[in-house]
Amino acid sequence: METLLWIAQRASAAVLAVCVAVHLATIIYAVQGGLTAAEILGRTRGNHAWFAFYSVFVIAVSVHAPIGLRAIFLEWLRWRGASRDVVLALFAAALAWMGMRAVLAVFR
Amino acid sequence: MKVSVWKGGAEGSFQEFDVPRHPSQTVLDVVTYIQRTLDPTLAYRFACRVGMCGSCAMTVNGVPRWTCRTHVDKVARNDKVEIGPLRNLPIIRDLVTDMREFFDKWARANGQFKSNRTRHDDFEAVRPNSADRVQADAGIECIGCGVCYSACDVVSWNPDYLGPAALNRAWTLVKDERDGARLEHVRAVAGDAGCHSCHTHMSCTERCPKHLSPTASIAGLKREVLKSFIRGEL
Amino acid sequence: MSKGSSYWVAIVHRVSGIALALFLPLHFWALSTALELDAFLAWTRQPAVLVAEWGIVVALAAHFAGGLRVLALEFLPWHERQKTLAAAAAAVTVAVGLALALAL
Numbered sequence: 001m002e003t004l005l006w007i008a009q010r011a012s013a014a015v016l017a018v019c020v021a022v023h024l025a026t027i028i029y030a031v032q033g034g035l036t037a038a039e040i041l042g043r044t045r046g047n048h049a050w051f052a053f054y055s056v057f058v059i060a061v062s063v064h065a066p067i068g069l070r071a072i073f074l075e076w077l078r079w080r081g082a083s084r085d086v087v088l089a090l091f092a093a094a095l096a097w098m099g100m101r102a103v104l105a106v107f108r
Numbered sequence: 109m110k111v112s113v114w115k116g117g118a119e120g121s122f123q124e125f126d127v128p129r130h131p132s133q134t135v136l137d138v139v140t141y142i143q144r145t146l147d148p149t150l151a152y153r154f155a156c157r158v159g160m161c162g163s164c165a166m167t168v169n170g171v172p173r174w175t176c177r178t179h180v181d182k183v184a185r186n187d188k189v190e191i192g193p194l195r196n197l198p199i200i201r202d203l204v205t206d207m208r209e210f211f212d213k214w215a216r217a218n219g220q221f222k223s224n225r226t227r228h229d230d231f232e233a234v235r236p237n238s239a240d241r242v243q244a245d246a247g248i249e250c251i252g253c254g255v256c257y258s259a260c261d262v263v264s265w266n267p268d269y270l271g272p273a274a275l276n277r278a279w280t281l282v283k284d285e286r287d288g289a290r291l292e293h294v295r296a297v298a299g300d301a302g303c304h305s306c307h308t309h310m311s312c313t314e315r316c317p318k319h320l321s322p323t324a325s326i327a328g329l330k331r332e333v334l335k336s337f338i339r340g341e342l
Numbered sequence: 343m344s345k346g347s348s349y350w351v352a353i354v355h356r357v358s359g360i361a362l363a364l365f366l367p368l369h370f371w372a373l374s375t376a377l378e379l380d381a382f383l384a385w386t387r388q389p390a391v392l393v394a395e396w397g398i399v400v401a402l403a404a405h406f407a408g409g410l411r412v413l414a415l416e417f418l419p420w421h422e423r424q425k426t427l428a429a430a431a432a433a434v435t436v437a438v439g440l441a442l443a444l445a446l
Contacts, residue, residue: 003304005304010416013413016409017413024399028441036380036383069359072359074265074300075262075266094367095366098370098374101374102372103373105374170344261349307352307412309345310349311348311349321420323415327415328420330416331416
């Protein structure tokens with residue numbers, strides 16, 4: 001199980017490396033000269049490519065962040081066992097849900 | 109110079125001694141001087157005193173080192189040196205730590221060689237420059253001194269973590285083509301207590317007096333566990 | 343206890359990860375209020391918020407660079423000069439931070 005978590009962490013990291021590179025470049029480009037809702041939504045509304053991209057981004061982050069926090073909870077908070085993993089699973093679900101809501105909000 | 113030395117057990121304190129400074133003086137020389145002339149109750153370990161056995165490992169100004177190979181000139185700050193027992197191990201007394209957990213973890217990491225042949229078989233021909241042998245050779249000079257274990261933050265943060273030395277040894281066995289127990293080694297190092305908890309701080313590699321790189325070995329173990337996982341062996 | 347460069351890169355990697363994990367729910371919530379996005383964006387014009395935004399992007403760049411370093415150490419063939427990866431990670435982070443500062 002722990003091996004699987006490590007693999008998921010590294011796999012999602014590889015996916016995120018691509019997503020983050022694209023996202024950073026986009027943000028730095030888009031932010032120049034100020035940013036308005038119209039500009040953001042003009043890019044994302046009805047755009048299937050962005051929708052797919054950000055959906056992948058959200059899922060990858062929902063896998064990656066909780067597994068990262070798992071080690072921190074153990075090592076810095078001395079939190080172990082089922083309660084820690086349940087809380088992290090809930091956090092993963094929350095991130096996925098909130099993330100997909102956001103992606104849909106700027107897509108529709 | 110002023111030398112602060114840890115006295116006592118886990119509950120203890122640094123005691124200050126005035127020690128004459130000499131050229132080419134090592135920290136082990138300092139400890140020896142203190143025990144012989146100033147405080148005969150001081151407990152410390154050493155053996156070869158020439159940088160071969162690793163027994164004299166202690167914490168010098170916050171850094172784990174072999175005291176016989178640490179010149180005072182190199183570490184003294186404003187004519188002051190602080191000497192304490194190795195970190196991450198229970199203190200027996202003064203500068204002496206209980207190394208049992210260090211070696212127990214070695215056993216838990218399955219750090220023992222298991223031959224794939226018997227005395228009735230012919231020798232295994234091992235080419236010294238085969239890729240596996242080169243990688244194993246990079247890690248086999250470990251003498252179990254405990255410096256890497258003391259330097260490791262994950263060992264401090266996670267008491268179950270097997271530690272750099274035990275994992276390094278497991279790696280050298282996985283890369284040893286004469287060892288017949290590859291899967292046992294891999295299984296022993298997978299998981300939260302094993303290689304997956306290494307966060308590549310590289311303190312072990314930084315401090316190893318034999319210039320080994322447990323970080324490299326542990327990275328190798330991570331790949332071996334991945335291979336076995338994909339093959340469904342775990 | 344004096345620490346090497348790899349330790350600091352790892353600590354920055356971890357702390358930036360925590361910051362990002364805390365920030366993301368807020369980020370997702372803000373985006374899903376798309377109908378009132380302009381009002382929210384107006385609020386983000388405040389200097390304190392701009393600085394925080396810049397900080398978050400630098401955190402992302404730092405975490406990204408540190409993450410590449412981890413992937414390189416774990417999956418690429420081992421070389422002696424692994425410490426240069428720590429320097430490379432720092433350099434990438436600074437570059438991104440500067441680029442964003444200029445853009446903002």
